[in-house]
Amino acid sequence: MSGTSAAATPGGIWSGERLAVTIGAVALIFLAAVQSLAVTTVMPVVSAELDGADLYAVAFSATLATSVIGMVAAGAWSDRSQPVAPLTASVLLFVAGLVLAGLAPSMPLLVVGRLIQGLGTGGETVALYVVVARVYPRALHGRVFAAFSAAWVVPSLVGPFLAGAVAEFLHWRWVFLGVAILTLAAFLVVLVRLGGRDLRTAEPAADRVGGRLLCAVAVALGALAVSLAGTAGTWSWAVVAASAVVLAVAVRPLLPRGTLRSARGLPSVVLMRGLIAGSLFGAEIYVPYLLIDGYGFSPVWAGLGLTTAALAWAAAAEVSGRFGDRIGNGRIAAIGTTLLAAATAIAAVTALAGLSPGVVIAGWTLAGAGMGLMYPRLTVLTLAYSTPQNQGFNSSALSISDAVGAATTIAVMGVVFTALTGTDAGFPAVFVIATALASAALVPGLRMGHGHELRRPPGAG
Structure with missing residues (x-):
């Protein structure tokens, strides 16, 4: 059965022939999220055992950097044929990276595993987006991406605790190896259902991708350099500036034309994703840091302090998936950016004035609600503006904007925070940067327009 005929089949995402695909795809997203959060918990133990303190930060930035290459490769491959093959390759790379990291006898080899894992992570995400585009009708895209969003939220509730338990009672290596085994099982569910189906487009893309892959490599190197800028001492800002130039030049061919100037339509959708990703993920690093450093919270309690934000994200994603058309893209942008800006501003004021930690925890719930409202809607709009070609x-452009926005913002915040060490201005400064980015995101948010996300197949309710 072709992707077109599948799109015409009635039913929801949890019924009929789509059930197995939905279960497998959501499981893959869930496991990627679990692994990402789990590594954050166990990496101090890993670094100590492998004597790899110097490569601690690189173990995180490596995955983000190479994910850009995987995104571009999987996107181009999917446009030329069908998404099953790039999804298979991406999952195998992800699993291979996990196995190498889990068995690594030294920190350098673990970093190599993380580099390979990043290639698979980026490719897997993009290939799954294309699977959604070619298997599900447009009317169900919002619900699929709401499920994906929830699959990222649930691990934030249980992932760190489970990772700590695994590291304490088994071994940190099973944080990598266990996810590898489960990922293969989840992928087999998807492969069995999609393996015999033709998901190719009638007119596959035939553009040359060599140049885009070279740009992706340059972006990956630039993102990695930005991530390492905080270790450059007095040269930190020079590294940031040089890397920013490389990123700005290299990323343009990987994004829709007009993205950097917020052209109306898809370019603004992609730009907005990068801005809100930078605001949220940059600031989120410093919320538990503030709770631990400023208020004496334990790491466990600091992490649990973000639980309400995770729940708000899941609830808002469900609202966006079900009622996004009724609310409208402009209202979603206005409400979402306002909630995100308010959360980061509350965090800044709390840090500056020494307010109760309950204020920043309650305020951060607004950030979760804003992101849950915006994130799945931006993905729905991206597919609505897309053709099968x-x-x-x-x-891949949407995911690249996400990765580059987050990596660049985290690096700049790190340089600023380091420069203000020893003063009371470090935490307020990084939260002010996040507030500025959230506010700036409203500009492309009001220029997103509409693709075909409002159209319904005949007879749809």
Whole structure:
């Protein structure tokens, strides 16, 4: 059965022939999220055992950097044929990286595993987006991406605790190896259901991708350099500036034309994703840090302090998936950016004035609600603006904007925070940067327009 005929089949995402695909795809997203959060918990133990303190930060930035290459490769591959093959390759790379990291006898080899894992992570995400575009009708895209969003939220509730338990009672290596085994099982569910189906487009893309892959490599190197800028001492800002130039030049061919100037339509959708990702993920690093350093919270309690934000994200994602068309893209942008800006501003004021920690915890719930409202809607809009020939390119562009926005913001915040060490201005400064980015995101948010996300197939309710 082709992707077109599948799209015409009635039913929801949890019924009929789509059930197995939904279960497997959500499981893959869930496991990627679990692994990401789990590594944050166990990496101090890993670093100590492998004597790899110097490569501690690189173990995180490596995955983010190489994910850009995986995104571009999987997007181009999907546009030229069908998403099953790039999804298979991406999952195998992800699993291979996990196995190498889990068995690594030294920190350098673990970093190599993380580099390989990043290639798979980026490719897997984009390939799954294309699967959604070619298996599910447009009317169900919002619900699929709401489920994906929830699959990222649930691990934030249980992932760190489970990772700590695994590291304490088994061994940290099973944090990598266990996810590898489960990922293969989840992928087999998807492969069995999609393996015999033709998901190719009638007119596959035939553009040259060599140049885009070179740009992706340059972006990956630039993102990695930005991530390492905080270790450059007095040269930190020079590294940031040089890396920013490389990123700005290299990323342009990987994004829709007009993205950096917020052209109306898809370019603004992609730009907004990068801005809100930078605001949220940059600031989120410093919320538990503030609770631990400023208020004496334990790491466990600091992490649990973000639980309400995770729940708000899941609830808002469900609202966005079910009622996004009724609310409208402009209202979603206005409400979401306002909630995100308010949360980061509350965090800044709390840090500056020494307010109760309950204020920043309650305020951060607004950030979760704002992101849950915006994130799945931006993915729905990206596919709505896409044709079968460029679904892969546009999906990879959205993910690249996300990764580059987060990596660049985290690096700049790190340099600022380090420069203000010893003063009371460090935490307020990084939260002010996040507030500025959230506010700036409203500009492309009001220029997103509409793709075809409002259209319904005949007879749809």
